Amino acid sequence: MVDSPQPVNISYLWNFGSLLGTCLILQLVTGIFLAMHYQAHVDFAFNSVEHIMRDVNSGWAVRYTHANVASFFFIFVYAHIGRGLYYGSYRSPRVAVWSIGVIILVLMMAIAFLGYVLPYGQMSLWGATVITNLLSAIPYFGQDLVELIWGGFSVSNATLNRFFSLHYLLPFVLAALAAAHMMALHTHGSNNPNGLNANDDRAPMHPYFTFKDLVTIFLFFLVLSLMVFFYPNALGHSDNYIPANPMSTPASIVPEWYLLPFYAILRSIPNKLLGVIAMFGSLLILLVLPLTDVSRIRGSQFSPFKKIAFWSLVVDFAILMWIGSQHPEEPFVLIGQIATGFYFAWFVVIIPAIGIIENTLMDFALPVKSHL
Numbered sequence: 426m427v428d429s430p431q432p433v434n435i436s437y438l439w440n441f442g443s444l445l446g447t448c449l450i451l452q453l454v455t456g457i458f459l460a461m462h463y464q465a466h467v468d469f470a471f472n473s474v475e476h477i478m479r480d481v482n483s484g485w486a487v488r489y490t491h492a493n494v495a496s497f498f499f500i501f502v503y504a505h506i507g508r509g510l511y512y513g514s515y516r517s518p519r520v521a522v523w524s525i526g527v528i529i530l531v532l533m534m535a536i537a538f539l540g541y542v543l544p545y546g547q548m549s550l551w552g553a554t555v556i557t558n559l560l561s562a563i564p565y566f567g568q569d570l571v572e573l574i575w576g577g578f579s580v581s582n583a584t585l586n587r588f589f590s591l592h593y594l595l596p597f598v599l600a601a602l603a604a605a606h607m608m609a610l611h612t613h614g615s616n617n618p619n620g621l622n623a624n625d626d627r628a629p630m631h632p633y634f635t636f637k638d639l640v641t642i643f644l645f646f647l648v649l650s651l652m653v654f655f656y657p658n659a660l661g662h663s664d665n666y667i668p669a670n671p672m673s674t675p676a677s678i679v680p681e682w683y684l685l686p687f688y689a690i691l692r693s694i695p696n697k698l699l700g701v702i703a704m705f706g707s708l709l710i711l712l713v714l715p716l717t718d719v720s721r722i723r724g725s726q727f728s729p730f731k732k733i734a735f736w737s738l739v740v741d742f743a744i745l746m747w748i749g750s751q752h753p754e755e756p757f758v759l760i761g762q763i764a765t766g767f768y769f770a771w772f773v774v775i776i777p778a779i780g781i782i783e784n785t786l787m788d789f790a791l792p793v794k795s796h797l
Contacts, residue, residue: 432615439508471669511724522609539595717780
């Protein structure tokens with residue numbers, strides 16, 4: 426945090442790490458205060474959230490901050506990953522940093538899902554029912570595992586208690602992983618935007634980059650304030666203001682917006698088990714990038730092929746997010762299947778192919794040494 430030497434030419438795109446740390450601290454603080462008034466019981470959960478909103482001093486501000494920072498957390502983490510993909514931050518010697526980051530992403534999604542269930546509105550109940558039911562796709566003991574998690578034969582009081590307990594506990598594990606992420610980064614520092622190993626052109630983290638980070642942190646506080654005070658429900662789902670009713674299924678069950686691309690991948694595959702494997706695989710496939718990127722050029726800065734590939738992935742991710750919000754009917758199913766196929770091909774076909782083409786072209790471009 427103080428002495429870590431960083432390349433002097435890193436841009437504001439490297440500020441997402443500090444923004445994510447800010448989000449984590451905000452979520453821990455607001456979450457602790459919310460837990461003081463929340464009741465993890467199917468009969469009281471919805472009303473306890475309304476009590477926080479209406480009766481607790483500034484409770485509405487704490488709850489809306491917690492809900493909106495969750496969305497910003499994912500905006501920043503997707504941008505952070507995007508920057509890592511564009512500049513080749515996943516390559517040696519930063520494989521450990523990247524791998525810990527992928528684990529953090531998976532844990533973040535689990536924590537976000539658990540938190541979405543707690544207000545116990547319609548979307549909370551049915552979202553929990555759909556997502557936990559995915560485990561029933563596991564052969565032999567899947568259904569038993571689902572009932573073990575539920576603590577009964579449906580999402581019930583035991584389920585809510587367990588989810589609240591885990592939602593409170595796991596962010597502290599996330600904080601430990603974030604510390605490990607920073608420790609792994611400290612070994613070699615941030616990667617250079619030019620893809621070079623310029624160890625002679627570095628500056629200490631403090632004061633140079635801590636002040637640079639503060640610029641975007643204060644800008645984030647400004648945007649967050651506008652969201653909390655003027656558009657607090659813009660990123661939420663209106664059905665969650667209806668108390669959970671096991672007798673009434675919503676017309677369309679969708680997760681929060683930041684999980685939509687992975688929900689689209691799940692729905693695009695007709696086989697339930699393969700769909701679940703694909704959904705988890707779409708996250709874990711990030712771990713193969715240090716192996717599949719064989720190019721001698723680090724990052725996309727000086728690689729036209731990689732630039733095209735990167736922006737194609739961004740568009741594909743946006744299409745998957747849109748498909749996840751639509752009803753599973755034609756033509757959305759077909760578009761989702763094509764987008765899912767492209768997503769997986771990007772990591773295991775397109776990136777290795779670009780690496781091989783670039784290396785071959787570089788070999789042709791090198792002058793042949795004379796043996797005279």
